[in-house]
Structure formats: C-alpha cells, structure tokens
Amino acid sequence: MLEPALLPTPLVDCTDPALARAGVELRLKRDDLLHPTVPGNKWRKLAPNLAAAVEQGHTRLLTFGGAYSTHLRAVAVAAAALGLESVGLVRGEELADRPRNWSLRAAEEAGMELAFLSRAEYREVTGRGAADEATAEGIQRRWGPCLVLPEGGSNALAAIGAAAIPAELPDLGARDVVCCPVGTGGTLAGIAAGLPAGARALGVAVLRGGAGYLEGEVARLHRAAYGREFGNWRIDHGHHGGGYGKVPAELAAFAERFERQHGIALERRYVAKLLAALHDLAAAGEFPRGARLTAVITGLPDPV
Numbered sequence: 001m002l003e004p005a006l007l008p009t010p011l012v013d014c015t016d017p018a019l020a021r022a023g024v025e026l027r028l029k030r031d032d033l034l035h036p037t038v039p040g041n042k043w044r045k046l047a048p049n050l051a052a053a054v055e056q057g058h059t060r061l062l063t064f065g066g067a068y069s070t071h072l073r074a075v076a077v078a079a080a081a082l083g084l085e086s087v088g089l090v091r092g093e094e095l096a097d098r099p100r101n102w103s104l105r106a107a108e109e110a111g112m113e114l115a116f117l118s119r120a121e122y123r124e125v126t127g128r129g130a131a132d133e134a135t136a137e138g139i140q141r142r143w144g145p146c147l148v149l150p151e152g153g154s155n156a157l158a159a160i161g162a163a164a165i166p167a168e169l170p171d172l173g174a175r176d177v178v179c180c181p182v183g184t185g186g187t188l189a190g191i192a193a194g195l196p197a198g199a200r201a202l203g204v205a206v207l208r209g210g211a212g213y214l215e216g217e218v219a220r221l222h223r224a225a226y227g228r229e230f231g232n233w234r235i236d237h238g239h240h241g242g243g244y245g246k247v248p249a250e251l252a253a254f255a256e257r258f259e260r261q262h263g264i265a266l267e268r269r270y271v272a273k274l275l276a277a278l279h280d281l282a283a284a285g286e287f288p289r290g291a292r293l294t295a296v297i298t299g300l301p302d303p304v
Helices: 017-021 040-055 070-081 102-109 119-128 133-143 156-162 186-194 213-226 249-262 268-283
Strands: 011-013 025-029 060-065 085-091 112-117 176-182 200-205 233-236 292-296
Touching (some): 060 119, 070 085, 070 102, 070 112, 085 119, 186 213, 249 268, 268 292
Parallel strands (some): 060 085, 176 200
C-alpha cells in the first residue's frame, strides 16, 4: 500500500533580508515533505489519477519523461505500491544501451518497464497527446490496456489535486501571491483555480521558449478541469537559467547562499529557479510593498 501523505504540509515563515528591504514577506509551503516516496507536486497530481485508475479497474499505468524525470520515479513507486504495472516512455533512444543513471535505475528497481524513444518520436507522441485517437490506438496495440498519464502528470485530475494547496494556506487575500515553478503547468493551474478572490498565482517557467505555449497549457487545463478559464495568474519567463535542466553558476551560488541562510536544501532545476526569480522580481519592484509571497517547494533535491 502507498504510505499516507503528510497533510497539510508545513508552512514556514522565511525571514529574508533582501526581500524585507523590498517590503515583501516570504513563506515556504513545504510540499517537499509531503510524502516519503512520491514527494511534492507529484503526489498532489498523481493521487487523484491513481484513485481513478483503481476505480476504473486499470492494471497498468503508462507515462512519459526524460532521463532524470521525477515523474517517472514517482509513477513507478506509486504504481508498485498499488499493485499496478507501470511503463515509462523515455526521451532519448541513445540511452537504451547505456548504463542507467540513478534516476532511471530507481524507476526500474521500483518495477517500471522502460522504453526509449528518439527525440522526434517522443515529441510526436507527447505533442499529440494521449487523447489523440491514433496515439491512443498505437499505445494500446504496443502496451495493452493501460491508463495513460501525460508528461509531468499534468491533466485535469492533476489540476484538481493541486487546487488543494491554497486551501491549506490561512487568510489568503489581496496581498497574497502563491508562487510555484512551472514545467508542464498542472500545479500552477490548480493553485490558480483554488485561490480565493483577490489572491493571485505566479508561475516561474523552468524551460526556455515556453512563452505562449505554457500559458495555453494552463488555460487548457482550466477548461478541462473546471469548464472555464481564470484570470488570476501569470507566468514569468525570465528565470529559466538557460533551459530545462540547466543550472548556471549564478543560480547554483544563489541556491547555496539560500541553503546556508535558511537551513533548507533546495532542488536546483525547479525550486532554486523559483526562489531566485522571487528575489530578482522583488528587487526590481515587481511586487507592491506589503505583498506576501508563498513559495510552494515542489520537490526534493536530487540524491546524487
């Protein structure tokens, strides 16, 4: 069985001199502590999908991810705990014959069957989406009956799962901005949908070249989950650090300073970019004085 989640996750005040000079408060929503094996936003997004899989009688989950995908590891562990098979379609056919990195090895050790696609095949399959009839038929022919979860786990159920985050934040109002990193848009979509009137959501894109595309994904998830769009959110595209998975020296130095100052280990590819963005935006006067930022810490640092 899957171990229970720690809910609500801790909410920690974070006194930061740089933000204080800008008249901005910071809180950390410690979703990285949510679950021992399916941490952070992965649990938020997977939990309703896993419940649907069990309810619908599925015996196999299939999903997509890159060589270091936290989503693949989370699906592998969660599926095994529920007695389900899992298949991961991995971006990069050249990885098939190489020694497994720590992340793919962990997915396989949890029972996930890995298949490696060329980058062109991967873009084609994930670009069309599992709802595409031809894609769905091809997957069913190759892998048999399965519940297909999108890359990053972001679908309508995932957005509904992430909407629980604001409900765990007391006294949200007009001065509040709830912030998260954005890879596929599911967590931001849920946060925005769950906010009370007046509060706003800010996403920080971690991939380069996502302007327009990511906004479209969040709007699509809102329509799919709620039948409407929301106007209380935006995405910052200026702090991706050079692209997905890139951690430039300046970002690494910021993360190390933050860790020393606040005693929290930061995941670099998502969480560090979020917090660095909040510092830069506050210094530039992007938040009004008196604003209260809640940064959702969506995941754990890599073990390697």
